[in-house]
Ligand SMILES: Nc1ncnc2c1ncn2[C@@H]1O[C@H](COP(=O)(O)OP(=O)(O)O)[C@@H](O)[C@H]1O
């Protein structure tokens with residue numbers, strides 16, 4: 001019976017989402033908790049995020065999705081009074097270990113934020129920011145990587161004639177794709193996206209979703225969304241979180257059509273959240 | 274609240290706003306108009322032949338041939354004056370002793386007044402003081418001196434209960450019937466021929482050195498001193514202020530010590546400027562002795578302390594106003610903190626920081642009290658750059674004060690005072706205008 005109800009709401013699943021072959025684990029999260037002061041926003045989460053797949057995180061607002069996502073590249077360090085417990089292992093190294101260089105970590109784990117946050121600089125300089133940071137000075141190389149990144153982010157054709165224009169002059173959807181291009185330019189292995197389409201119109205959203213489908217061939221993607229349709233459309237795996245706890249984590253199609261946990265089912269069928 | 278009341282209050286409020294803006298505009302107009310009007314007279318005025326003589330002889334400026342021509346005309350017009358005086362002297366010689374003595378002093382007065390008006394008599398030895406070598410250079414001053422030549426001033430104390438009354442007596446009355454009698458009428462009639470007034474545009478007033486403590490020439494040492502002091506203050510205050518602001522906003526952990534530092538900065542902003550002046554004297558000159566005497570260096574350091582709080586505060590505000598998203602984006606791309614500050618935060622905060630800087634530049638240019646003990650002198654030559662490390666300098670704000678309180682011939686040089694005020698106000702206004710333009714340009718660039 002539950003299947004009928006959920007199927008009414010979700011009609012499209014990721015085309016790519018049913019490979020049965022085992023995937024290498026890229027990130028393994030072990031008993032990970034994150035505290036804002038005394039408040040435990042993420043509670044003892046265990047999760048294995050596979051390589052070159054799209055993992056979606058869903059759950060009601062305030063359940064800790066963003067917090068968990070931002071823990072993966074330690075962006076929470078910016079907020080005073082946060083503390084972490086447990087481990088997040090990235091290729092066998094705990095990123096919360098003492099000897100980890102946060103700057104290198106962030107260069108390997110790119111991030112796209114909820115609101116497009118382009119710099120008030122030219123389109124070119126926005127994309128070239130990361131490579132320059134890594135010491136690339138050669139104009140030729142820079143141009144190449146900028147073009148490549150913009151092509152990957154499916155925005156090259158729209159901006160190739162005005163690379164020197166200020167990025168703030170672009171539309172919201174274009175800005176968000178520019179942010180993706182900027183994140184890709186540092187050649188990360190993992191791409192974190194925190195509700196990347198929530199500030200965009202449906203057309204721009206569709207473009208970005210297509211883009212995610214393309215990018216999954218080369219990158220491990222973790223995307224937070226409160227839009228279940230979106231999670232179903234783009235992801236291979238879905239995690240459902242509730243009040244800081246990881247309630248259920250599994251293949252997207254299975255989670256949506258046949259959830260193991262009644263809380264998940266309630267959420268998916270829209271009985272709360 | 275009823276709708277009508279609300280509407281009424283709205284109207285009253287916008288009315289009050291308009292009124293206060295109007296009051297401010299009028300006040301500004303009332304202050305600026307006289308400054309501009311009188312100050313412009315230092316630059317545009319009716320200059321006499323004496324002005325052109327000064328320019329030619331002291332500043333090597335002007336066309337000698339044309340000047341000689343004019344000078345000959347003026348000399349021709351002046352010749353009868355000197356003839357009459359010679360004739361009167363001969364007449365005096367022929368008088369008996371008693372009568373001669375009676376005429377001697379009044380004649381001496383006329384002679385002196387004429388020397389002030391026209392310059393030294395022909396054949397007289399060159400006077401020692403520069404100011405005595407030339408007659409009146411400005412037509413308005415020439416008219417004043419003419420009046421002094423024509424009338425003697427006496428005080429009437431006949432009413433012992435009241436204050437003395439100034440009585441002006443025509444000197445001609447004293448000399449009636451002598452060879453000197455026609456002199457006074459002649460002076461009145463032929464002054465323009467003797468002085469050759471011409472509308473003069475003396476824009477070099479700003480860039481000329483002053484001669485004989487501002488009696489002739491311009492205000493370049495003061496202008497240059499002000500520029501040195503301002504730039505010097507900026508050299509110390511900008512790096513310190515901006516770096517402090519970056520530290521406070523981006524690096525410091527909020528806590529007791531930081532709150533204490535913030536309180537100190539706010540307090541510093543409210544300290545009277547004379548206190549900074551005394552501190553500068555006590556610390557920079559007496560304690561650490563950055564130079565042996567007052568110097569531009571010591572003054573700049575003192576001024577930089579004065580404007581430091583303003584720069585810190587405006588920079589802090591500008592940095593805090595930079596969207597967090599920029600910072601996150603940069604850090605998320607693997608930038609280090611200082612790299613984020615340099616490449617993202619500072620550029621985005623630049624309009625605000627620059628505005629603060631330029632406003633404090635205006636402040637540094639106009640402050641008097643901090644430089645009284647540390648940098649300013651009333652008379653001095655324009656300094657070479659390296660001399661600023663050890664030498665004091667004249668500066669506009671201090672010299673404006675000094676000219677009107679301590680100069681020995683205040684009345685002669687009112688135009689210089691107003692010229693200085695005008696120049697100082699112009700410098701400050703230009704700086705503020707530059708701030709506005711710069712801010713507009715940069716924020717336009719940032720906005721895309
Ligand atoms: N900077 C912060 N300081 C304190 N509490 C925070 C902060 N950010 C988020 N939280 C709290 O942590 C919980 C999880 O937040 P978040 O991860 O943003 O949720 P989500 O992205 O799932 O909506 C919420 O209860 C929120 O109030």
Ligand SMILES: [Mg+2]
Pocket residue numbers: 065066067
């Ligand atoms: Mg969120």
